Amino acid sequence: MAMFCYQCQEAANCTGCTVKGVCGKTESLAKAQDLLIYITKGISIYGVRARENGIVNKEVDTFIMESLFATITNANFDRNIFIERVRKGLSLREGLKNELLNAGIKLNDKGENASWLKKIFNLFGFGTEEELNLPDAAVWFSNDLKAFDEKAATVGVLSTQNEDIRSLRELLIYGLKGMAAYAKHANNLGYDDEGLHAFTQKGLASTLDDTLGVNELVALVLECGKYGVDAMALLDKANTTSYGNPEITKVNIGVKTNPAILISGHDLKDMEELLKQTEGTGVDIYTHSEMLPANYYPAFKKYKHLVGNYGNAWWKQNQEFESFNGPILMTTNCIVTPKASYKDRIYTTGVTGFPGVKHIADGINGKAKDFSQIIKQAKKCAAPVEIEKGEIVGGFAHNQVIALADKIVDAVKSGSIKRFFVMAGCDGRMKSRDYYTEFAQKLPKDAIILTAGCAKYKYNKLNLGDIGGIPRVLDAGQCNDSYSLVVIALKLKEVFGLDDINELPISYNIAWYEQKAVIVLLALLHLGVKNIHLGPTLPAFLSPNVVKVLVDSFGIGGIINVDDDIDMFMGA
Template sequence: MSMFCYQCQEAAGCKGCTVKGVCGKTEDLAKAQDLLIYILKGISVYSVEGRKVGVINKKIDKFITEGLFATITNANFDRGVFLSRIREGLVLREELKNEVAKAGGNVGASNVNENWLKKMLSFVGLKREEESKLPDAATWVGSNVEEFNAKAETVGVLATENEDVRSLRELIIYGVKGLSAYVKHANHLGYDDDAICGFMHKALASTLDDTLTADDLVALALEAGQVGVSGMALLDKANTETYGHPEITKVNIGVRKNPGILISGHDLRDLEMLLKQTEGTGVDVYTHSEMLPAHYYPAFKKYKNFAGNYGNAWWKQTEEFEKFNGPILMTTNCLVPPKDSYKNRVYTTGVVGFEGLKHIENGKNGKDKDFSIIIEHAKKCAAPTEIERGEIIGGFAHEQVFALADKVVDAVKSGAIKRFFVMAGCDGRAKSRNYYTDFAQKLPKDTVILTAGCAKYKYNKLNLGDIGGIPRVLDAGQCNDSYSLALIALKLKEVFGLADINKLPISYNIAWYEQKAVIVLLSLLYLGVKNIHLGPTLPAFLSPNVAKVLVENFGIGGITNVEDDIKMFLGE
């Protein structure tokens, strides 16, 4: 079986990448990721059984969470990392199996010498009944790369032959991958939730269960949405209790004269450590792409060397990293395979990886990471090349919008604001995504855009004006902050005394790219939001029948052209 991957919006031909990923991953890397996911499913089988007898292994929770996150699009391109995780996963699986067995859980096989048991059973003409009760992912073992490669050939996406079952299984897996990102960021700030981890393991294990019907899998996908809301709430709590609630902030997009470090990705804890370690060094810190909303948090404003935001969405990094001149720190997904011309200036940390790049490991015994190598590198570099000037405004997360609630409600009641458009999600390379810039520009001036994620870079620097002092683009933050948009909608529903969230003057025109957008979508469906439009294309992993279910039950739709879509949204 050749490579097959269709987890992101850029899947080749909107069908799937079969030779090399549009993201840049190779066939060998894709298969290593497939095998790791398979191992995580097998570990999850024992984790589910363990939870029934009170066994909750936090080492396992962390391993599965980080393993899922590492397979998100544009996160890690280092095949060696995945081979190491596969080896570690096989060991952890057996350790967990023994732990669950000691607690009285059902682990299928006995804790006796496997070879001896098989020989004895064969001698008396019997077959061990317990073996048939466990899926292959929970029992398969391999010890070298050749065995890993052979197994990977058989466990990819297309191993599930039924198209609709495959579609639903992958929808669930991608949702759980997105959820893992929220959990990982919360964990980094010391926040955790056993129930969320338990569900992720249940979901993974369920994709091995051939007795589950399509209806069962649809229900599981909606349950993923429910847990997704909990995951976003956990991260929101972690961020706001640690760094304060975001507030309206103007962010400089020019440059200073000092050398700088550019930090990209989503991990606020990594940013905090970097800011502390660069204080007084003469090195400034700039955010890039999804790290922009860090400027909205009060805790980061005390750092005098927190210079501003440099550049745009993730996909422009091959141009912007070149011009930045200093080192770049990638903290999470959204890494584009770097050019040789600046490759020596790119550092990775956390789950991010790329062969040949320097990786900053976690601090030992709970200590902070050591970013001194990046700081010393920055001191030897020229200041960033200026690519633009000005300011952009953001910080409209839920508490800030709640503070403006009376003003917003009055504007709606007076007719000054006719409709809100949720245009959250992701940006990407395709020219078709210019649709979102044109859409924002052509929206009537009595409408307001609610956004989160890097999709905002399509319109957050446009001069769209305001309505009675309320900016027409309200940026809640990262894609991780999409929870704010849900809370804002629920608050407006309460304020206007509506029984149905779909009666609000809110339309959803969302750009998607990777798996965090999938969990956001499932969460919105769980909250009862209907008539969400996704673009620039519907996910390739939705089979015709699954897409039909989503259309008929939830009103999921695609996009056409700006003029017709605006008329459709406005009911004209």
């Protein structure tokens, strides 16, 4: 088997990609990413030990966070970047190990009890007694590219033989990847949480511990959900403190006549810096896909050259980037293989990358990134070709919805609103995702959709109307803003005086695609939410026994068809 990857919803045949990823990931790239994850596990062995002794290495924390984020689906396709990261990771690991040894700290608790055989190994130069009691990920080292590939072939997903242990280890790792993305966005705005780094390293190290069985790993997975809530709360605080609380906003989806830059992805700090540097240049800014909610923030509304949103969800970029005419800035994951017709107009930044695509580096010593190159190119480009007209409404994050709480409660009590449907998550290429458009269209007229993430593009341009002035689609923002839906649910629970969040008239029909959706799911499970339905397919990385645990404990389910599912949700 050349490669094996099943971390996203598009896993081939709902089992896994074994020759080339549906996302476009090659075998060599997959191996480099597998090896990087393996190295982060080894670093984490020392990171956990360091924290036990009061040592915190922030460079290590940042490296692990960014490495996890970089391996999220559709984030970075540049193998060379991952090879560089592997080398840096090995260097950081050795540095942290030496820091522990220089402080007189044992690398583990088993060094004193090394067997006579291991002591003999030590005599022949096979490592110290303590190292021989550590997992291979903590001691393996090479500078050779061929050795990297050989090692990578032995440390991927399938290196864990037991299907259920493998499933739970990968579920934990994918949750950590999603959590790292949220933590990184908060970190870019100057917000950090030591607890997130500590748990991340504890979780990664635990995937090397063969003494942990199903029960212990299930507990770790649920604990990951707890830290997922913390990460989303931290990012919400970072965003709203920096840019204000999102407001109900009508966003233009047509075009103006100026040359323009299209900004996609999720990072609001990049959005801020681009807006500042393009002000007064005659270059307009349009948001794309998950950057749409930037239009809802008060701090960005002062920029008159932020003129609207262009296009739809990430998977349509091959058509929409071509007609946009101007340059495109990808700030995070969701890049797909660019066409030759616009490859010279696409830029990446942060953890994002693609071979042959220009990359805008981070600013030095906290300074802003330099977007002068993309601005210079934009000035030479034609204005975007209009692909649609009109407006869409969003900005229903928790602060705004809570401001409407009395109106919503009255509508529920009067029977005008019978049920809320959380339809957050991801959009994607599969035809089966049209289910969510049909589901939204066929919902009873007394139902409200609560959404966040690019899943919204399946129904946010439908004319679904309102209920007493309350739009039937309430868009809280990015997948990063899924926390808002949690806060809204908890507030409604409080207002209605309920003891259990599951007593609310809220159903969960979530479309998932990648690892940020995984941490949202784990966060909901931690909060005790039950009967969540996932589609269009259940994750390939969930073994039958793990699915049974989730079904028995939390009522997790899949989707069948629109009519039967609506009847089920409405209790018909």
